[in-house]
Amino acid sequence: MNTGVKITAFAAALAATFGTAYGVGKGVGPVEEPKKAGHGDHAAAPSKGADGHAGHEEGAATDASAAANLPGGLQVSQDGYTLAVETPKPAVGKSVLKFSIKDAAGRKVTAFTTEHGKELHFIVASRDLGTFRHLHPVKAADGTWTTPVDLPAAGGYKAFADFKPAAPGAKGITLGVDLAVPGAYAPKPLPAVNRTATVDGYQVRLGGTLNPGKAGELRLTVTKAGKPVTDLEPYLGAYGHLVALRDGDLAYLHVHPNEGGPGPDVSFTATAPSAGAYRLFLDFQHQGKVRTAAFTVTAGATGTPAEAPAPAAGEATHDAGGHEHG
Numbered sequence: 136m137n138t139g140v141k142i143t144a145f146a147a148a149l150a151a152t153f154g155t156a157y158g159v160g161k162g163v164g165p166v167e168e169p170k171k172a173g174h175g176d177h178a179a180a181p182s183k184g185a186d187g188h189a190g191h192e193e194g195a196a197t198d199a200s201a202a203a204n205l206p207g208g209l210q211v212s213q214d215g216y217t218l219a220v221e222t223p224k225p226a227v228g229k230s231v232l233k234f235s236i237k238d239a240a241g242r243k244v245t246a247f248t249t250e251h252g253k254e255l256h257f258i259v260a261s262r263d264l265g266t267f268r269h270l271h272p273v274k275a276a277d278g279t280w281t282t283p284v285d286l287p288a289a290g291g292y293k294a295f296a297d298f299k300p301a302a303p304g305a306k307g308i309t310l311g312v313d314l315a316v317p318g319a320y321a322p323k324p325l326p327a328v329n330r331t332a333t334v335d336g337y338q339v340r341l342g343g344t345l346n347p348g349k350a351g352e353l354r355l356t357v358t359k360a361g362k363p364v365t366d367l368e369p370y371l372g373a374y375g376h377l378v379a380l381r382d383g384d385l386a387y388l389h390v391h392p393n394e395g396g397p398g399p400d401v402s403f404t405a406t407a408p409s410a411g412a413y414r415l416f417l418d419f420q421h422q423g424k425v426r427t428a429a430f431t432v433t434a435g436a437t438g439t440p441a442e443a444p445a446p447a448a449g450e451a452t453h454d455a456g457g458h459e460h461g
């Protein structure tokens with residue numbers, strides 16, 4: 136049953152850069168910083184480098200921006216925080232993952248700022264991007280987190296912890312760590328570029344483009360048996376959650392939706408840190424169950440035909456917020 140809860144509007148032009156770019160419009164905890172470049176990751180400068188490089192100077196400007204703004208999830212330790220995994224070699228099938236976030240002194244962090252309904256978001260993906268799990272571990276009083284997980288096959292995986300320490304001045308951060316599931320490993324190639332994904336009888340269509348160094352709108356449209364789904368349910372305070380992982384190094388981008396209604400469209404604004412292939416994972420909830428639709432997209436190449444070209448300026452304010460469906 137839909138509670139009819141109104142989702143707090145995210146800023147219409149919310150543009151996620153790699154790194155944790157949210158924390159906008161979510162009245163949780165004492166937010167001291169205004170929603171501008173307070174996070175050090177240039178979240179408020181979606182279409183330009185913060186140092187004034189124009190977004191249309193493709194090559195040099197893009198590289199400079201990316202260098203100044205390392206994508207999230209590539210480091211196991213950053214800003215004095217470390218993702219310490221106690222179960223680096225989980226078994227195939229069901230197991231329990233155990234980890235903590237340690238501070239610069241090696242102590243387990245126990246205080247976090249709630250973001251999107253949780254103190255910490257935990258993603259596990261296989262290196263070949265065929266498996267994706269969005270998990271919500273439980274924290275013990277001493278700062279140890281545990282979560283059950285079901286990993287279907289042996290091979291290399293990467294776990295991401297996406298969180299914001301409660302320490303004054305701490306910014307949102309995504310740490311990444313390798314996991315190895317012992318056994319014979321048969322890596323699969325990255326799935327081909329697709330614009331439509333089917334999951335559990337739902338069809339999800341991907342519109343728009345993912346651009347390197349420049350914000351663009353991604354629009355997901357959910358249908359079931361040919362009919363638009365107009366009663367998506369809030370999941371963690373939003374009608375959809377989108378994680379993008381870069382092929383090659385699994386750089387991480389967690390994108391949250393633009394303002395909009397409960398379907399069938401969910402609109403996001405995202406910026407890729409580079410050209411290349413990405414795997415997109417959309418979590419959406421309908422009739423009490425969360426499902427994940429996955430897409431392979433290519434940023435900055437001819438492989439991304441725009442079904443409807445994104446506005447050149449990138450900040451699709453009115454368009455992004457204006458999806459009303461009757």
Ligand SMILES: [Cu+2]
Nearest residue numbers: 253256257269
């Ligand atoms: Cu989460």
